Amino acid sequence: MEPIGLKNKKKMRNILFIVFFILVLLTIRIGYLQFFKGKELQTLAYEQQVQERAVNAKRGTIYDATGKYILAVSSTAYTVSVNPTNIKQEDKEKVTKALCNIFELDYETVLKKVKKRSSIETIVKQIEKDKADELRQWLINNNITTGVNIDEDSKRYYPYRNLASQVIGFCGGDNQGLDGVEAKYDDILSGKAGSISKATDAVGKDIGTDGENYEPATDGESLILSIDMTIQSIAEKYLEEACIDNKCTDGGNIVIMNPKNGNILAMATYPSYNLNEPYTINNEELLANWDNIEQAEKTKSLQAMWRNKAISDTYEPGSVFKLITASSALEEGITDTDNEGEFCCTGSITVANARIKCWRYYRPHGSESLRQALMNSCNPVFIGLGQKLGVDTYFKYLNKFGLLNKTGVKLPGEANSIFIKQEKAGPVELATISFGQRFEITPIQLVTAVSSIANGGTLITPRIVTSTINPTTGEVTELPVEKKGEVISKETSEKVLSMMESVVAERNWKKC
Ligand SMILES: [Zn+2]
Missing domain, CATH: 3.40.710.10 (DD-peptidase/beta-lactamase superfamily)
Structure with a gap:
């Protein structure tokens, strides 16, 4: 046997040195991941494995003083969201196309969401049942079982449209009160959302019901207003007549109060607006020219329309x-x-x-x-x-x-x-x-x-x-x-x- 020559010893030392060097590099990398990136990676892993979706609370109903008339109510609607990581790469464009067709959305915007590296993306809110059913059927037909969620949501509806509009106010896309009673009593009306959290494996597949956690929502309380539907309607009718007859360019208002308990029986502002379409201006001239109006001007006109003159405007008595x-x-x-x-x-x-x-x-x-x-x-x-x-x-x-x-x-x-x-x-x-x-x-x-x-x-x-x-x-x-x-x-x-x-x-x- 030939003894290990000097040349081989040198070779061995070089190899050992290289191995040692690689080990040092690896240790530094592990340290970096552990100490510097640890939190970020942990969140990423959690997001890949646990998906949480909100369960919306039902917003309380608003009744008139008699309790007979519903002035604001939440009806069932749906929210569509996607878990991008759960949609197969080859399905992404197909899914995007279907979502855009059914809900009339912009392709590029939706595609960006569907391809995003995030756990959940909302596609569209407050859609009607027929549209939700259409999507459900498409998913079945195309055998897509994960990654697209259709969750029950609600949508605010005002059966009497313009009645007491500046008093009742309206809600935003997340059912949050934005004006009037809807805003002032938002805490009471909105209740508390619950949640569904679902644990999945590394590729986003369900890991069974063990990983599912359902927390129910607490529904909001309903309100009875002092506003009497009949008195309010009469006040609005005569206010409109008076404003038109007297050419009140700045509109007008009527307040009817029961002096014994402070109950406001009617609070009318003219002109009113349709609570189901609070972003549609109530002035025909402005409406016809709406697309050419600057944003600041639009905001100003809408705020003027929403304004409750009986409490927000001052005048010389x-x-x-x-x-x-x-x-x-x-x-x-x-x-x-x-x-x-x-x-x-x-x-x-x-x-x-x-x-x-x-x-x-x-x-x-x-x-x-x-x-x-x-x-x-x-x-x-x-x-x-x-x-x-x-x-x-x-x-x-x-x-x-x-x-x-x-x-x-x-x-x-x-x-x-x-x-x-x-x-x-x-x-x-x-x-x-x-x-x-x-x-x-x-x-x-x-x-x-x-x-x-x-x-x-x-x-x-x-x-x-x-x-x-x-x-x-x-x-x-x-x-x-x-x-x-x-x-x-x-x-x-x-x-x-x-x-x-x-x-x-x-x-x-x-x-x-
Ligand atoms: Zn006198």
Whole structure:
């Protein structure tokens, strides 16, 4: 035998060195995978082996005050998703074509999803049953058993279309409330989604029911609104007529409230829109030209259409505000309803060198009691009462009537009033406020303030939702009426109500 020569020894050492070098490289690689990429790879493996899909909760129904009319309801719809790794390479284009044909989708967009290296991709949401059935049949015909999921979902439907649209609001593609009651009560209506998670082997095949975990969804609660379908319909009908007859280019609104409990029986905004198509503009001129309008302009027009004018728009109330001045003055004991000749209208009144006219300056009202002044809507009388009250007392009543704060009605987008600051209000500002001019309030603020006169003197938070219904037990939970406090005494309230009746029931004026 030939001894290992020097040449061979050298060769062996070289081989050993190479093996050692490879081992070092491998160790570094393992270390890198373990310490630097470990988390990422683990997630990838989990995503390949466990697929989780949401089980949507059924959104609660919205009823009108009588409980007879359904204003918003969720009907069954379907969501189609794919698990790209579970679709065979040779089937990917075929599946994409079928999805695009059935749901009228863009081929490139869908193909990208079907080829993506992810565990789940949503293809289309809120589709009707017939379309879902069509896809199901295609999958059977083409013997595709994995990778395409058809899951039950729901779609919001508003049976009365435009009715109370700005109050009810609408939902987005994930059934999330985006406006109105749908948005404000989203937590209560939406419930809690459940899930199906499924473990599969490395190539995405099911590994049996052991790997399946089903967590049921908790359905949302239903709501009963204070809105009465019949009263709302009547209010909307007459509002539309009035807006058209009077050419109100900026639309209009009506609020009807039960003063005893703050229930809003009707809240109408004109023009309304179809809740089933909230992104279709309700203006024919804009609609005809829609494709040529800039996105920012489109958004602005849609937001204006969705706007609940009764709570989001401010306006100058005018003479109806004399009720607030009269109530405050009666409560402070500086006047009474029927003191004959207590006031005298000469057609105008001078306040800090400014002459403020009565609306009937050309034929002054003459001698009046408070009742007669209210019936005549005589400006100088209420300016005089404002002066007697003074800025501080007057603002105390504005605050008590809730006119310096939002009412707190549970709807999105409530605006606040715009008054001059108390410390900046001089005699002229006080004079104009006293008969309802040069400040702005929302319709809901005025209705709430006047309701406190009508109910015996208590300020109540207006409300839109009166009760909730448990989806499982059907149990109805009444929501509490929120009383904010006494504004005026019962006695004052009765006096003002009696005068309000006279305004519509009698006509009266005398000369001084
Ligand atoms: Zn007058």
